[in-house]
Amino acid sequence: MTGDPLFDEMFGTDGVTRAAYAEFADWFGSEDPSRLRAKAREAEEAFRVTGITFNVYGDPDAGERLIPFDIIPRIIAAREWAKLSKGIEQRVRALNAFLHDIYHRQEIVRAGILPVEMIARNDAFLPEMIGVDPAGDIYTHIVGIDLVRTGPDQFYVLEDNARTPSGVSYMLENRETMLHTFPELFSRNRVQRVSRYPQSLHRSLSACAPKACDGTPTVAVLTPGIHNSAYYEHSFLADQMGAELVEGHDLRVVDGRVAMRTTRGYKPIDVIYRRVDDDYLDPLTFNRDSMLGVPGIFDVYRAGGITIANAPGTGVSDDKAIYSYMPEIVRFYTGEKAKLENVPTYRCSEPDALAYVLDNLSDLVVKEVHGSGGYGMLIGPTATKKDIAAFRKKLEAKPGNYIAQPTLSLSTVPIFAKKGLAPRHVDLRPFVLVSPNGIEITPGGLTRVALKKGSLVVNSSQGGGTKDTWVLEED
Amino acid sequence: MLGKTAGGIYWMFRYLERIENIARLVETGQRIALTQAEGADGEWTSILTTAGVRTAYEAQNEEVTGDAVIDFLLRSEDNPSSVMCCAANARTNARTVRTGLTREVWEAVNECWMTLRDLLARRVTTRDLPHVLTTIRTRSAFVRGSLHGTMLRNDIYDFARIGTFIERADATARLLDVKYFVLLPSISGVGSRLDNTQWEIILRAVSAEGPFRLVHGNQRGASAIAEFLILDGRMPRSLAFCYKKIGDNLDYLHRDYGIRLPSHDHSDAICHRLQQLSIQDVFEEGLHQFLQDFMGRNAALGQQIEQDYRFIK
Numbered sequence: 108m109t110g111d112p113l114f115d116e117m118f119g120t121d122g123v124t125r126a127a128y129a130e131f132a133d134w135f136g137s138e139d140p141s142r143l144r145a146k147a148r149e150a151e152e153a154f155r156v157t158g159i160t161f162n163v164y165g166d167p168d169a170g171e172r173l174i175p176f177d178i179i180p181r182i183i184a185a186r187e188w189a190k191l192s193k194g195i196e197q198r199v200r201a202l203n204a205f206l207h208d209i210y211h212r213q214e215i216v217r218a219g220i221l222p223v224e225m226i227a228r229n230d231a232f233l234p235e236m237i238g239v240d241p242a243g244d245i246y247t248h249i250v251g252i253d254l255v256r257t258g259p260d261q262f263y264v265l266e267d268n269a270r271t272p273s274g275v276s277y278m279l280e281n282r283e284t285m286l287h288t289f290p291e292l293f294s295r296n297r298v299q300r301v302s303r304y305p306q307s308l309h310r311s312l313s314a315c316a317p318k319a320c321d322g323t324p325t326v327a328v329l330t331p332g333i334h335n336s337a338y339y340e341h342s343f344l345a346d347q348m349g350a351e352l353v354e355g356h357d358l359r360v361v362d363g364r365v366a367m368r369t370t371r372g373y374k375p376i377d378v379i380y381r382r383v384d385d386d387y388l389d390p391l392t393f394n395r396d397s398m399l400g401v402p403g404i405f406d407v408y409r410a411g412g413i414t415i416a417n418a419p420g421t422g423v424s425d426d427k428a429i430y431s432y433m434p435e436i437v438r439f440y441t442g443e444k445a446k447l448e449n450v451p452t453y454r455c456s457e458p459d460a461l462a463y464v465l466d467n468l469s470d471l472v473v474k475e476v477h478g479s480g481g482y483g484m485l486i487g488p489t490a491t492k493k494d495i496a497a498f499r500k501k502l503e504a505k506p507g508n509y510i511a512q513p514t515l516s517l518s519t520v521p522i523f524a525k526k527g528l529a530p531r532h533v534d535l536r537p538f539v540l541v542s543p544n545g546i547e548i549t550p551g552g553l554t555r556v557a558l559k560k561g562s563l564v565v566n567s568s569q570g571g572g573t574k575d576t577w578v579l580e581e582d
Numbered sequence: 583m584l585g586k587t588a589g590g591i592y593w594m595f596r597y598l599e600r601i602e603n604i605a606r607l608v609e610t611g612q613r614i615a616l617t618q619a620e621g622a623d624g625e626w627t628s629i630l631t632t633a634g635v636r637t638a639y640e641a642q643n644e645e646v647t648g649d650a651v652i653d654f655l656l657r658s659e660d661n662p663s664s665v666m667c668c669a670a671n672a673r674t675n676a677r678t679v680r681t682g683l684t685r686e687v688w689e690a691v692n693e694c695w696m697t698l699r700d701l702l703a704r705r706v707t708t709r710d711l712p713h714v715l716t717t718i719r720t721r722s723a724f725v726r727g728s729l730h731g732t733m734l735r736n737d738i739y740d741f742a743r744i745g746t747f748i749e750r751a752d753a754t755a756r757l758l759d760v761k762y763f764v765l766l767p768s769i770s771g772v773g774s775r776l777d778n779t780q781w782e783i784i785l786r787a788v789s790a791e792g793p794f795r796l797v798h799g800n801q802r803g804a805s806a807i808a809e810f811l812i813l814d815g816r817m818p819r820s821l822a823f824c825y826k827k828i829g830d831n832l833d834y835l836h837r838d839y840g841i842r843l844p845s846h847d848h849s850d851a852i853c854h855r856l857q858q859l860s861i862q863d864v865f866e867e868g869l870h871q872f873l874q875d876f877m878g879r880n881a882a883l884g885q886q887i888e889q890d891y892r893f894i895k
Contacts, residue, residue, distance in 0.1 A: 157685075158677070158692045333677050342680035352681045356895060357586050368585045370737060370891040371839055 114258045114518045115530050116181065125259075127184040127579055130295045135179075140527065147178050147523060150288045159280050159339055175572035176281060177522045178288070181533060181554040182296075185581040191254070191262060191537070192548045194447035197437060199250050199539050199546055202269055202424050204440035206246035209423055210236045220435050228507075229429075230477065231422030233385060235392055239409055241418045242315045243543040248416040249308070249380070250539040251275075251552075254447075256518040263450045263515065264433070265534060269425040270417060271382050274553040275538050276340040279304060279347075281553075281575040297580035299550035304538065305347030307549070311542040312378045318411045319364060324377035326350040327367060329358075331383050331399045341382050350380070360403040365413045378414040379404075385419045427476045427510045428454060451513060455506040464511040465502065468495050471511040473502065486563060488514050517563060520574065522556060532557045534565050535576065550578035583682065583737055589893030590679035591738055592745035594691070597672035598722055599749040601665050605718040607633055608655050610786045612711060615648050618779060625783070626651040632760045632787070635661050652711070657702045665718055669698045682738045686728040694721035737838055740831040741891070747831075748884050751824035752877060754811055757787050759873040765804045766869060781807055788819040808869065809861040821876065822856045828883075829853045835891075843890040848883050852876075 112120040117128045124132045151173070160171035183191075208214050209232070215221045226232050251272025253265040282301050286293060309326060316324035330341035332354050345352035357367050358376070366373035381388065387397040392405040407413050423429065429436075431452035437445040453460040453471075464471060473485040485498040502509055519530035537552035554574040555565035565571040611629045618625075626646050630636040633655060642660050643650050658664045662671075673695040680688055697717060706714050733739050758765070764780040781802050785791045788811065797814070798806050815822045832849050836842050864872050888894065 155696065156689050156693055158688070333674065338677070342677065346681040350681075351584055351587075353584065354586070357584055368892050368895065370583055370585050370588045371841075372892070 113516055113530070114256070116256070116518050116520045116533075117179075117528075118521075118530075119259070127182045127187075131180065131182060131292070134292060134295060135528075143178065143523065146288050150176055150178060150284050153284050153287065154280070157280065159276065159343075174277065174567045175558060176284065177556060177558075177572050177574050178285070179521050179523050179528070180285065180292075180575045180577045181520045181535075182577045182579065183551070185579050188299075188550060188578045191447075192550075194262075194445070195252050195537055195539060195548055196546050197441055197443065197446050198252060198264065198267070198433070199247070199541060201433075201437040201440045202250065202267060203244075203246050203541060205436050206269075206418070206421055206424050207244060208440070210239065210246075210420065215436070215439055218439070220439055221432055225428060225432070226423065229423050229426065231385070231420065231426060233420035233423075235405065236418070236420040239418075242317050242411070242414045245315055245541050245543070246418040247421045247424070248311065248315060248418075248541050250541065251536045252447075252539065254535045254537070255450075255515060256533075256535075257515050258518075262447060264447050265450060266427070267425040267430065267433070268536070269421045270384070272536065272538065273337045273340055273382075274536055274555075275304060275549075276343040277573050278538065278549070278551065278553045278576065279343075281573055285575045296577065298577045299580055301549050301551055304549050305344060307540055307547055308344065308380075309348040309350065311540040311544075311547065312380055312414075312416055314542040314544050315414045315416065316377045317414045319375075319413070320377040325375065326378045326380065327353045327376045329353055329355070329379050329381040329383055331387070335382070337382060344380070351376075353379075355383075355397075355399045355401055358401045358404075360401070360407055363407060363410065363412055365401060365404050365407050376413060378416060380416050385422060388415070388419060427452075427474055428456070428507075431510060450515065453511040455502060455509040455511060460511075461502075461506045464509075465499065468499060470514065472514050473498060473509050473511045476508055476510060482568075486514065489563075514563070520554070520556065522558065522572075522574075529560070531560070532563050532565065533574070551576035585892030585894070587679045587682045588737070588741045588891050589888065590675045591682055591741045592887070592893065594672050594675035594679065595742045595745035596749040597668040597675065598691070598694075598725055599746050600663060600753070601668045601672070602719060602722045603750070603753040604633060604655055604663065604665050604668070605715050605722075606787050606789060608652055608711075609715050610783050611648070611651065613786065614779065614783060623647070628760050629655075632757050633663060634756065635663050638662075649705075653705055656706060656714070666698060666702045669695045684728070684732040686732045687725065690721075690725040690728045694725055697721055735834075737835060740834050740838075743831045744828055744887060747824040747827045748880060748887075750819060751821050751828075751880050754788060754819050754821060754824070755873050755877050755880065757784060758808065758811060759870060759877070762869045762873065765808045766865075777804070778802065784811070790817060790819065793817055805861050805865065808864065812864060813856060813859065813861060825849070825853045825856055832887075843886075845883060845886040845890045848879075848886050852879055852883065 114120055117125060119125050154173055154176060160173055205215065209226060213226070216223050216226065247269040249272060251268035251274065253268065254262050255265050256262050278301055312326050313324045326348065327350055328341055328345040330338060330352060332338065342352050351367060353367050358365055361373045364375035365379065366375045383399050386394045387399040389400050389402060389405040390397045391402045404413065405419070408415050430449065431454050433449050434445045453464050455461045455464055464473065468485070469487045471487045475483045485494065487495065517532040517534070520533045521528035522531045533554050533556045535552050535554050538549050540547045554576045555567070555571050556574055557563060557565045558570060558572045607629050611626055614625045623646050626648055627636070630639050630651060638661055639651070639654050654661050654664065656665045659667065661667065673691055676683060676688055676691045698721065701714055701717055729742060761780060761784055764777055784807060785794055790810065794807070794810055797810065810817055810820065812821050814820050815826055817823055829849050832846050836846055
């Protein structure tokens, strides 16, 4: 895969502007760069005032930081999106079916498709969830599927986020900022709306109310608190949905229901959109030292007194070792070939694969099975000999902790750099909502962009930025 | 609404009110220092007492100087009532209760904090002081303006107002108590130079010179000033005014929730007393005793509200 010419989503491989970008390129060419620069500063100021920040873990001095925003949109044609969304829908359906199966009869293991140790030795597998039937049989209500692109028609799934995918507030605020800063662009281009997401989320969560709910479901967002890196997003979503934003100490179990302390006494909650990890959810069932959760919530959940979204234990479906089985998982539950491709993945737990990986470290990306945020990984082609030697030791000590993938030549989208347009690598996280009424995918998603030239790391904790993502209406 | 949200809103507005009160005190102190040859240092001490931070100041500083006091009141991290700490606390509370605020109110309080953080990043020079103090007041006014202009008149709004007026009543009572000796009719020789200065301090510190002149002309009697700031229901920083507002907002909550709670009785009792008393009664009771008693009841009401509306577990 290396060696191919880099695919730029605006200029292709041959420098000719691609159709989806035609209107934009026309506008951009007629703009005065100094006005654009002033506008870009204005956009950044808008983010500062709105307070869209994230906190960096382990860096107390950093406090809250802004994620850099780039004003050049990433544009996807209607036809491309239609194809992508079919693949995403299929994958999300399979993820939910897989989770149901894992916590019930484990047919996929019985059929010999998934080795039993993939479940049994998986820290994210929660034995407490065995036999539990979540409302509407939905486990992962809110999903983020990370995609990368290498050519005009070549997309790969890089990662499934079935626990608590974050970033949707950036998708929404990026669009608001673009509408505010460059209104004229939206009269020249017909861009599909994203602004309905909070209402869709509320509707989708309400549709999963537990059997104990009578009347209109009460929805709340559970946050670990204002020091959490995604706190802005938690408060943003609660605000936009018109739901309460609660912390563990606002809640307790009253008469078999989880209830929140209001100015008029305790009031039951029907659906809780939790942004707290499984481990911290219930000190009585999981981590005993957790101050963030609600003692007894899991018993209420099991008895149908509350819906927890996403369900506890969904993490078993999205770690990087399970990822490597996704093509088989999709086929097993949908009876179809996966419409979206996986990046070829070597499971270092398997001796042959490990041998290959050890021989080819300088060409591969090696990741921790449970890692996230771009930490703890080796990017072979850019690593020093010393890095590779150090990583080799870690890999040999615990091969089961790692998977390896070839380095893809990720597509680029231009950013507005000091000297004008400059190509930078991007990925895409579309957001998916699942309810008994169906699967809803917001057109677009969050585009993350590596701001450093040549860098493949798009994570915001490591200096990545974001872009507004447009899906054009059909012609 | 969540008890935590009610508490967050209440404290957010107490801190915003405190910012303004501190800015006024600094302004008053600075004016005295610039216009009076003597006695300015003593005035800074009484300003520290009025702000309720004298002990904290003395723990950090050997002597009382204008520069050190100004820095302590505006910027010190060791002073939980400094403008910078209050602005940060107001914003932290606003973040906690973000879902209870309109976007305008949130942005106003966030900008207030960002502006003050930059402005107060280093020591404020005498030359910059007027600009800094004006900015503090304007930023705080923006928050109040967006509260009035955009927030629904519901329980959230009631808690915002109650927090504002509990804080304000405390500040006015404290100011009067620190100066009670110059307001005693028996001691003050009417028209003496010292008294004129002291009265000016009192009126300036509550932005009341203009309003006072409108009501009382140029006659500055001690009891007229005391009456104006304690009992005059038209004066927005008087104790009577604050309690009229607290009573109104507690009444709205009573009607809205359909429950009468201990805090309602508590507030009614204070309101009633302020309506019944004349300034002569106050002086007969003893101004100092009256103010001490008032501050105690005011603080107790704050705690009762906290309990009645479940701010904390």
